[in-house]
Amino acid sequence: MTEVKKSKCICAVRIRGTISAPIEVRETLKMLHLTRNNYAILIDDRPSLAGMLKTARNFITWGEASKETVNKLIKKRGRLVGNKKLTDEYAQTIGFKSLDELADAIFDGRAEHWKLPKMQPVFKLHPPTKGFKRKIKRSYGAGGESGYRGDNINELIKRMI
16 A cells, blocks of 8 residues: 655745845745745645755745644735735635635645636745844854744744745
8 A cells, every 4th residue: 555645835035135136036036925024835745846946046045834823824815816806705815715715735735826717927025023023144054034944933933934
């Protein structure tokens, strides 16, 4: 019997500008739709996307998002084209009963939010309340803010919503 690998929902947030950044990093950020600071995306943990995160690791921070964080992002910061808020009616038109069910599907990997019709591929967040705690030019492991941060991404996202 083969074991089905459960994919994780990863949230990536751009925290730095790209002035004097290598062209590969700029192109990677464009492909991830992270065109401005404080933009966030929800992706799964495919090897191709993990490689993109590692390419841009000095300009973004990412980690495993919790179910509550995904739910809050969808409800408070999810937008349709034309900057209209997401509603339960929109969720019903694409085959879900409510926004909670849509958020669960995105968290479980059954739906990819950037591929949903008429939905903006990014979440526009505020700068974090009380600012970043450390330097954004250092990696998270070395006492900074950028790079992989695991479950601690949820605390940052809550401060940015």
